[in-house]
Amino acid sequence: MEYHLAIDIGASSGRHILGYIEDGQMKIEEVYRFENGIKKIDDEYCWDLKGLFQEIKNGINKCKEIGKLPKSIGIDTWAVDFVLLDKENKVLGNTVAYRDDRTEGIMEEVFETIPKDMLYLYTGIQFQRFNTIYQLMAIKNKKPEILENAKAFLMVPDYLNFLLTGVKANEYTNATSTQLVNSFDRTWDDKILEQLGIDKSIFQEIKLPKTSLGNLRKELVEEFGFDMEVILPATHDTGSAFIASVCNDNDSVYLSSGTWSLMGVENHFPICVPQSMNYNFTNEGGIDYRFRFLKNIMGLWIIQEVRKNYDNKYSFAELVVKARESEDFNSIIDVNHDRFLNPENMIEEIKEYCRETNQQVPETVGQVAYCVYNSLSSSYKESIAELEEIFEKQYKKINVFGGGCQNELLNELLAKVTQKEVLAGPVEATAIGNIVAQLLSYEKVANLEEARKLIAKSFEIKTYIP
Incomplete structure (x- = not known):
């Protein structure tokens, strides 16, 4: 072996x-x-x-x-x-x-x-x-x-x-x-x-x-x-994660979900037009000179810091359970605001944002957690709308991969707000993509398309229907 x-x-x-x-x-x-x-x-x-x-x-x-x-x-x-x-x-x-x-x-x-x-x-x-x-x-x-x-x-x-x-x-x-x-x-x-x-x-x-x-x-x-x-794999972890997408088509949006959320599509050329600049999309390099046309979204860093502010009293799974108990909470934060990059206290920063924008202030653990997940899904929806405007097409599916794809509530919210099918997995996308680059180097896999077929049949992929 x-x-x-x-x-x-x-x-x-x-x-x-x-x-x-x-x-x-x-x-x-x-x-x-x-x-x-x-x-x-x-x-x-x-x-x-x-x-x-x-x-x-x-x-x-x-x-x-x-x-x-x-x-x-x-x-x-x-x-x-x-x-x-x-x-x-x-x-x-x-x-x-x-x-x-x-x-x-x-x-x-x-x-x-x-x-x-x-x-x-x-x-x-x-x-x-x-x-x-x-x-x-x-x-x-x-x-x-x-x-x-x-x-x-x-x-x-x-x-x-x-x-x-x-x-x-x-x-x-x-x-x-x-x-x-x-x-x-x-x-x-x-x-x-x-x-x-x-x-x-x-x-x-x-x-x-x-x-x-x-x-x-x-x-x-x-x-x-x-x-x-x-x-050398794609040494940028997101570059490796994108390799592990199970979608081999032009009708899917990719979402690498972890500390950061990186949402976009794969291209063979950069798009450096004013419209993409105004929407703050990036053209990061990928394997085989592909371009990952995507947007960096603050991601699960926010809930990680929330958990830390609660002295790690709750597991991430418990935070999801509590969030489900507060699904009627509607306040939304701008997850990409610089104030959430590294605040002294994430919970207080979320509350202050809601006060400043005249929204209901989250008080319970469930309200804080649901506010984060709902705000993330709202940001994802906005990014997809911008992608569809730039490319003048409708995307049918979203492939969420990385550790964040295990968050079923977030996957459900994403399917609901976008009205698109969500494929969740593989979980270990970055490590898998890293290994794929090594397999390709040794010619154990013919090309990226074949590697993605191999990944799709090797790892669990869950489907969420809107």
């Missing part, structure tokens, strides 16, 4: 999942799980990459412990965050997280140099204050010495791959999230970098998913007692 290891790292946790093909079906097995999160260091919200790499090694050792040695390994994480390395390959400064407020007001400063419409025309990427471009400009403004000493730019999964292999490369799907890649040339945009005064030489060659970075560093082979080939 040949195993392939997906390491899927999200904002709150990471997992090592082995994948293999047996009896004509794709099978997966979680072998290790660990926690992740942002910590405040020197007044900045930061990631602990040293700790993450140790967890990566712990999980690899677990594979050896259970006697299932992977032939290859692929790492995916969230997007936009990065490290800058000096001439000795040491990380400069903190690895600051996208939820930090260092980019406050930076986006507007960039527009003074590069007009908003031109930036969108070049890159096709939606405007979010935490995009890499604005993080780099925040460093340039506030800590210029870091950029002056930087010799290499690596996004988080790029850096973890560097630690594994010694090879520096920027993977395509994650690179596009920086708002620094030209969507037509599919490489770093010299004009943008020059206008912003950022040294192009720090950026690496952009490599595509399915590319091999080679094998492990010699010292890691000695430490683990075995070797693996490091294969």
